[in-house]
Amino acid sequence: MKKSELFFLLIFPFLFFIVSHLIPLFYGVALSFTDPKGNFVGLQNYYTAVNDHRFWGGIRFTFIYAFSTAALNLILGLLIGTFINQIRRGQGILKSVFLIPWAIPLTVWGLENRIIFSRDFGILNNVLIDTGITTTPLPWLGDPSLATISVIVSSVYRDMWFAALLFLVACQMIPQDFYDLAVIHGASALQTFRFITLPLLRRTIITVGTLLFIFAVQAFDIPYSLTYGGPAWATHTTAMYIFRRSLHYGDYEVGTALSSIWVLVIFGLVGTSFTFLGRKTMR
Amino acid sequence: MNGRKLVNYAVVVIVTAIVVGAGTYFAIPPKEVTKTVTQTITATAVVTTPPTTPKLAGKIVLYAPAWGVNGSLDLVKLYNKERPDVTVEVIRGPSVWDEHVTRNTVWMREKYSGVDVLYNDDVFTLDGALGGNWVKLDDYFTSEEKAMLTDLQQHFMNAHGGLYRIAWGNGGSYVYYRKDLFAKEGVSPPKTWDEFIDVAKKLTKDLDGDGKIDQWGYVTQGTPGEMYNTYNEFLHQAGGDEWKLAPGGVPDPTAKKALQFLYDLEHTYKIMPPGITAIGYTESNAMLKEGKAAMLRGWGDLGATIVSSWGMGDVIGAMNFPAGDGGPWGIGHSWGYVVNAYGKNKDLAIDFVKFCFLNIEAQKIMAKAYEAPAIKSLYQDAAFMADLAKSNVAAAHFEEFFKWRFPRKFPAGKSVEYHEAYGREISRALTGEASIDEALIAAQKAIDPLLP
Numbered sequence: 001m002k003k004s005e006l007f008f009l010l011i012f013p014f015l016f017f018i019v020s021h022l023i024p025l026f027y028g029v030a031l032s033f034t035d036p037k038g039n040f041v042g043l044q045n046y047y048t049a050v051n052d053h054r055f056w057g058g059i060r061f062t063f064i065y066a067f068s069t070a071a072l073n074l075i076l077g078l079l080i081g082t083f084i085n086q087i088r089r090g091q092g093i094l095k096s097v098f099l100i101p102w103a104i105p106l107t108v109w110g111l112e113n114r115i116i117f118s119r120d121f122g123i124l125n126n127v128l129i130d131t132g133i134t135t136t137p138l139p140w141l142g143d144p145s146l147a148t149i150s151v152i153v154s155s156v157y158r159d160m161w162f163a164a165l166l167f168l169v170a171c172q173m174i175p176q177d178f179y180d181l182a183v184i185h186g187a188s189a190l191q192t193f194r195f196i197t198l199p200l201l202r203r204t205i206i207t208v209g210t211l212l213f214i215f216a217v218q219a220f221d222i223p224y225s226l227t228y229g230g231p232a233w234a235t236h237t238t239a240m241y242i243f244r245r246s247l248h249y250g251d252y253e254v255g256t257a258l259s260s261i262w263v264l265v266i267f268g269l270v271g272t273s274f275t276f277l278g279r280k281t282m283r
Numbered sequence: 284m285n286g287r288k289l290v291n292y293a294v295v296v297i298v299t300a301i302v303v304g305a306g307t308y309f310a311i312p313p314k315e316v317t318k319t320v321t322q323t324i325t326a327t328a329v330v331t332t333p334p335t336t337p338k339l340a341g342k343i344v345l346y347a348p349a350w351g352v353n354g355s356l357d358l359v360k361l362y363n364k365e366r367p368d369v370t371v372e373v374i375r376g377p378s379v380w381d382e383h384v385t386r387n388t389v390w391m392r393e394k395y396s397g398v399d400v401l402y403n404d405d406v407f408t409l410d411g412a413l414g415g416n417w418v419k420l421d422d423y424f425t426s427e428e429k430a431m432l433t434d435l436q437q438h439f440m441n442a443h444g445g446l447y448r449i450a451w452g453n454g455g456s457y458v459y460y461r462k463d464l465f466a467k468e469g470v471s472p473p474k475t476w477d478e479f480i481d482v483a484k485k486l487t488k489d490l491d492g493d494g495k496i497d498q499w500g501y502v503t504q505g506t507p508g509e510m511y512n513t514y515n516e517f518l519h520q521a522g523g524d525e526w527k528l529a530p531g532g533v534p535d536p537t538a539k540k541a542l543q544f545l546y547d548l549e550h551t552y553k554i555m556p557p558g559i560t561a562i563g564y565t566e567s568n569a570m571l572k573e574g575k576a577a578m579l580r581g582w583g584d585l586g587a588t589i590v591s592s593w594g595m596g597d598v599i600g601a602m603n604f605p606a607g608d609g610g611p612w613g614i615g616h617s618w619g620y621v622v623n624a625y626g627k628n629k630d631l632a633i634d635f636v637k638f639c640f641l642n643i644e645a646q647k648i649m650a651k652a653y654e655a656p657a658i659k660s661l662y663q664d665a666a667f668m669a670d671l672a673k674s675n676v677a678a679a680h681f682e683e684f685f686k687w688r689f690p691r692k693f694p695a696g697k698s699v700e701y702h703e704a705y706g707r708e709i710s711r712a713l714t715g716e717a718s719i720d721e722a723l724i725a726a727q728k729a730i731d732p733l734l735p
C-alpha cells in the first residue's frame with residue numbers, strides 16, 4: 001500500500017477520534033478555567049474543587065470501593081475459575097450461567113439489589129432472621145458501614161463471575177501434563193494449586209487485577225442506583241459527585257475542574273498500572 | 284484519471300468538507316431567532332371560560348415528568364376544544380426526581396429551545412426565573428386575576444420575583460395515619476410533640492412476640508432531598524429558621540431541639556424504623572399500606588393514591604403535623620407550568636398557560652390532578668370540594684392544613700444543591716457519623732456559600 005493511500009485510510013478514524021474525544025476533552029478543560037458567563041477566572045474553579053470536602057470524601061470511598069471490589073473479585077474469581085476448571089462435565093452451561101449477572105445492566109442490578117437489601121421488605125434480612133443469624137432486621141442501606149458493605153457486595157457478586165471466566169480460560173491454557181506430573185508425584189490439590197496453578201496464572205492475575213481496579217475506580221452505576229450515594233455521603237463515588245455537581249447543580253465549570261483533576265488521577269493510575277504490568281508480565 | 288486517483292480525490296474533498304463544516308459550526312455562534320408577538324389576547328377578570336380569541340394554529344411541545352402527564356393530557360384535551368388548530372405534544376418525562384433534575388438542569392443551562400411549556404416545582408421555577416429561563420407572565424394577567432390566587436401562591440409570586448408559573452394547585456406535606464390501628468389502640472390523632480411520642484409509642488408493637496417490631500409508630504422518608512424536608516418540618520414546628528442552623532458555627536438552640544427530636548424518634552424512643560436515611564417513598568408508603576407503620580409523612584398526592592390505587596380511603600386518614608413550640612407546620616409547595624423563554628413557540632405556549640389559568644374547568648382539572656386548588660374561589664365551591672374529598676383523603680382538611688403550610692426558603696439559583704447538601708449533612712446525625720451539633724455546623728457550612 002502506498003503512503004498516500006495509507007494516509008487517506010487513516011485520516012477518517014483520526015478525525016473521528018479528534019471530533020469525538022479530544023474536542024470535548026479540551027472544551028471541558030477550557031470550561032474549567034471560566035465562570036458561567038465564559039469569563040476567564042484562572043484557577044478559581046480548581047481552588048473551589050480542591051476545597052470541597054465532598055470531592056475528597058468521594059475519592060476516599062472510591063478507593064475503598066475499588067480496592068475491595070478488585071481484591072474480592074480477583075480472589076473469588078480465581079477460586080471459582082480454578083474450581084470450575086476441575087469439572088469435566090457441564091462447563092459450557094456454567095460459563096453461560098456465569099455471564100447472566102454480568103449481562104444485566106448495571107442500574108437494573110443496583111435496583112434489584114435495593115430490593116434484596118431493603119430493611120423491612122428485603123430478602124436478605126428475611127433469610128438472616130429465618131436462619132437465626134440475626135434477630136432484628138439490619139439497615140443495610142441506612143447505616144454508613146453497612147451501606148458500604150452492601151455496595152461492595154452487590155458489585156462483587158455481579159463481577160466475580162466475569163473474573164472467574166477469565167481465570168477459567170487462563171487455567172485451560174495450562175498444559176495438562178503439569179497436573180498429571182503433580183499427581184504422579186503425589187501432590188495434594190492445595191499443593192497443585194499453590195505450585196502449578198498460581199505461578200502460571202501470575203500474569204493473568206496481575207492483568208485482571210489491574211483492569212478490575214481501573215474499572216472500579218470509575219464506579220458510578222451500582223452505587224448510584226443502589227444508594228444514591230447515601231446515607232449522607234457515605235457511598236458517594238468521585239464520578240457520582242462530578243455528575244451531581246455538573247448536571248444536578250448546573251455547575252459545569254467546577255464540575256469540569258473536578259473532572260480534570262480526576263482524569264489526571266486516573267491517567268496516573270492507568271500509567272503506573274500498565275508500567276507495573278509491563279514489568280511484571282515481561283519477567 | 285484512474286479509479287484509484289478518483290477515490291483519492293473524493294476522499295480529499297469529503298475530508299475538507301468535514302473539517303471546514305466542523306470549523307464553521309464551532310466558530311460561528313447560531314443566530315438567535317426572535318419572534319415578534321403580534322397577537323393580543325384579552326382576558327376577563329372573572330374566572331370563566333376565556334373570551335373568544337383570534338384563531339390560533341401551530342404546535343407546542345409540553346414536557347412533564349411522569350407525575351404530571353395525566354393531568355396535562357386532560358388539560359390539552361380541554362384546550363383543544365377551544366383551540367382545535369393548536370397541537371400540543373406532551374413529552375412524558377422520567378418518573379424519578381433525580382432524572383427530572385438532570386434533564387431540567389441541562390435544559391436550563393443550555394437554553395434548550397425544543398420545549399415550550401414545562402411542568403415544574405418550586406426548585407426549578409425559582410432557579411429558572413432567576414436565570415431568565417422562564418417567561419415572566421405578569422404582563423399577561425390583570426392584577427385582579429393574579430389576586431385570585433391563594434396566599435401560598437401569592438407567596439411564591441413574591442419569592443420568584445413575579446408570576447413565572449401557572450400553578451396546578453396548592454400542595455403540602457401531611458401526616459397520614461391508619462384509622463383502624465388508632466381505633467384498635469384507642470388513641471386519637473396527636474396534636475403536640477408530646478402527644479405524638481406518646482401515641483407513636485403505643486402504636487409501635489411487636490405483634491407476634493418474636494422480639495422484633497412489626498408495626499412502627501411513625502415513618503418518614505430519609506433519602507437526601509426528603510431528609511431536608513423532614514427535618515425542615517420539625518424545625519418549623521419548633522419555631523426555627525432553615526437558614527439559621529448554626530450561624531457563626533454555633534448551633535442554634537431551636538435547630539438543635541428539632542434535630543434532637545428527629546434523632547430521638549429513631550434512636551431514643553425507637554418509634555421510627557432504624558436506617559431511616561435509606562427509606563424512600565416506595566418503602567415508606569408500602570409500610571403504611573401494609574400496616575407496618577401507623578403514621579406516615581407524605582405529600583398530598585398520596586391522599587389521592589390511597590383512594591384510587593389502594594382503595595383504602597376508609598382505612599387511612601390525614602391529619603396535621605404535631606405542633607412544637609412554633610405550631611403544626613408542614614411544607615407548602617406547588618407544581619405548575621412555566622413557559623420556556625427560549626422556546627420556539629412562545630406565543631402559543633403563553634396562550635396555553637393563560638387558558639389553564641383562566642378557564643375554571645382547567646383549574647378544576649389541575650386541582651384534582653395535583654392536590655388542592657390554587658385559586659381561592661374553588662375553596663368556596665362546596666360541590667367541587669366535596670367531590671375532591673371523595674378522591675383524596677387529605678382534601679377534607681385542606682382549609683385547615685393550608686393555614687400551617689410554609690414555603691421552603693430556597694436560595695435563588697442554588698436550590699438543588701442547597702436542599703440536597705442540607706439533607707445529606709443533617710442525615711449524618713441520624714446515621715451516627717456526626718453528633719447533633721456537628722451535623723448542624725456542617726449543614727450550615729454547606730449552605731452558607733449558597734445563601735444570598
